[in-house]
Amino acid sequence: MPAKSKAQQKAAGAALAAKRGDQKVSDLKGASKSMYKSMSEKELDDMASTTRKGKPQHASNG
Template identity: 80%
Template sequence: MPAKSSAQQKAAGAALSAKRGETKKSELKGASKSMEKSMSEKQLDDLASTKRKGKPEHAS
């Protein structure tokens, strides 16, 4: 499932980093915190690897 905005993509990237142990889970805030808990590593990777071209900063 592709990200709908660049903000969603960035949150998924932060959550993926924490899930892999590259950053501390305690550093996560907001959407990335809930994404890390509720999504698998594969789902996060799919969201984070979406191309940014043409994506709005925030989805409406």
């Protein structure tokens, strides 16, 4: 599933780095921490690799 905002894509990238062992899990906060716990490495990779072009900084709730 593609990311809906730049912030979501960035959080997925941080969670993916932790899944791969490139970053400490204890360094994760907020959305990236919950993504780490609830998503597979493949799902995180798909979301993190979404192009940022044309994406809003944050997704709207509507």
